[in-house]
Amino acid sequence: MNLRYLFCASLACLAFPAALFAGGDKEVANESPAPVTPAPFTFQGEFLLEQSYVGESDVARENFNVNDFDELYSHARFVYTPRTKYGIIRAGVEYERYSFGFSESGGHQLPNTLQEGSLIVGFDTKFSDSILVRLEAQPGFYGTSFDRFDINQFNVPLVFGSTYIYSPTLQFVGGVSLNFERDYPVLPGGGVRWKFAPKWVLDGVLPTPQLQYEVVRDVTAFVGADIKANTFKVDNRFGDRNGDTSLNGAYLDYEEVRIGAGVNWKLSSFLSLRLEGGYVPYRQFDYHRTEVRYHNQSGAPYGSILLQGSF
Numbered sequence: 592m593n594l595r596y597l598f599c600a601s602l603a604c605l606a607f608p609a610a611l612f613a614g615g616d617k618e619v620a621n622e623s624p625a626p627v628t629p630a631p632f633t634f635q636g637e638f639l640l641e642q643s644y645v646g647e648s649d650v651a652r653e654n655f656n657v658n659d660f661d662e663l664y665s666h667a668r669f670v671y672t673p674r675t676k677y678g679i680i681r682a683g684v685e686y687e688r689y690s691f692g693f694s695e696s697g698g699h700q701l702p703n704t705l706q707e708g709s710l711i712v713g714f715d716t717k718f719s720d721s722i723l724v725r726l727e728a729q730p731g732f733y734g735t736s737f738d739r740f741d742i743n744q745f746n747v748p749l750v751f752g753s754t755y756i757y758s759p760t761l762q763f764v765g766g767v768s769l770n771f772e773r774d775y776p777v778l779p780g781g782g783v784r785w786k787f788a789p790k791w792v793l794d795g796v797l798p799t800p801q802l803q804y805e806v807v808r809d810v811t812a813f814v815g816a817d818i819k820a821n822t823f824k825v826d827n828r829f830g831d832r833n834g835d836t837s838l839n840g841a842y843l844d845y846e847e848v849r850i851g852a853g854v855n856w857k858l859s860s861f862l863s864l865r866l867e868g869g870y871v872p873y874r875q876f877d878y879h880r881t882e883v884r885y886h887n888q889s890g891a892p893y894g895s896i897l898l899q900g901s902f
Contacts, residue, residue, distance in 0.1 A: 635673055636683075637901040641666040645871050647692075648891035650701075652884060657699040661891070663690040664819075670711055672901075678716030681727060685709050687821065689845065700833045700883060701876055702735040705823045705845055709733075713750075723754045725766075733772075733823045743840060744824045746772055752780075760786040764796050772842050773822040774879035809857040813867075817849040817895075837881045848873040849893055862900040869893060 645662035670683030688706040693699060709731020717723045727750045734744035752766030765781040782796030790805040794815075801815030823843050830838030851869020858864055871893050876885040 634671075635902065636669065636671045637899070638670070639666065639668045639897065639899040641895065641897040643893055643895035645893040646891040648871065648874070649888035650874065650876065650885040651888045652700075652886070655699070656888065657693065657701060657885065660694070661692040663692075664688070664895075665690075668711070672715075678714055681711055681713035681715065681725075683711040685711055685729070685731070699885075700835060700838060701885060702823075702825055702829065702843070704736050705734075705821070705843070706736070707731060707733045707821060707823070708737070721756045723756070725750070725752045727752075733821065735823065735825050735829070741826070743827070746770070746822070746824075770822055772824070773844055774877065803855075806854075811855045811857075812852070813855065814852040815850075817851070818847075819849070820844070820846045835881075835883065838878060838883060841878045841881055841883075844875075844877040844879050846873075846875045846877070847871060849895075851893070851895075853895075861902045862898070865895075865897040865899070867895050867897075 641664070643662075643664040645664065647659045647661050649656055649658045649660075651657065665688045666686070668683065668685040670681050673680050686706070686708050688704065691701070691703050693701060693703050709729045711727065711729060713725060713727030715723065715725050728747055729750070730745070730747040732744045733746050734741075749769040750766065751769075752764065755763045755765075757763060762784045763781070764783065765779070767777065767779050769777050780797060782800065783793070784796055785793045787793060792801075792803040794801045794803060798818040798820075799815060801813040803811050803813045805811050821844075823845065825838060825841055825843060827840040830836045830841065849869055849871050851867050853865060853867025853869075855863055855865045869892070870890055872890040873887050875887060878884065
């Protein structure tokens with residue numbers, strides 16, 4: 592089962608609400624202008640904090656198994672989003688870390704840690720009231736551990752995404768993701784968001800497609816999937832330490848699928864809390880420029896908590 596197309600395309604599916612562009616130019620009355628008072632400064636931004644735990648599972652390569660390892664996943668992102676007359680600037684930072692509980696006996700050629708520390712540099716604008724566009728670059732270090740990061744682990748993935756607002760209840764999303772260090776450098780993506788009943792929403796946009804139901808005001812239950820993937824570069828001595836020199840400085844595509852259910856609670860007008868749990872049926876570690884690939888053998892349960900907001 593090869594899910595790279597789904598994983599990587601998901602990075603290009605950037606749905607964002609039309610409300611971001613609310614407040615257009617108003618008509619000027621035919622009268623003497625009133626004195627202009629400068630608007631007070633307001634800080635505009637968005638953030639996300641996520642922590643997950645995945646139970647013990649197995650992967651394998653040929654006749655070699657890596658058994659009973661768990662995973663601790665951490666993700667943090669903060670983006671400053673000031674408005675300009677041409678659109679919305681996106682400037683921020685992001686950190687993502689996978690920590691795997693591999694056996695200390697080693698020999699499996701898999702790093703215990705994969706992590707990313709990057710900047711977010713982007714721009715949201717609109718071509719019309721119905722077509723919204725995002726351009727974004729994510730320059731940063733994509734490696735194994737901070738004490739082994741070097742300039743060779745620097746990468747700049749790029750994203751272009753667009754949303755077409757057909758109606759207030761139906762939007763279509765498309766885009767393309769560029770990362771010249773992964774197995775498939777240029778990949779398309781897409782999805783649809785459809786509010787088909789007063790309390791029901793089909794949010795079919797990757798990487799988190801969901802079927803949502805509004806239980807009560809400010810509380811939404813959902814079932815769906817969460818597709819996580821990224822490309823990392825191991826250090827230049829990694830292969831020497833693990834018995835295969837082809838892995839020195841190799842690029843590793845990591846892919847993971849989660850299927851679960853949960854609740855999203857809107858704590859205030861700018862802050863929400865998401866709790867979810869489910870099962871991880873698929874993951875893969877692929878050094879795609881070598882012959883080393885560890886494929887999924889068994890899945891595991893997971894639990895996750897996420898806090899996000901915008902202001």
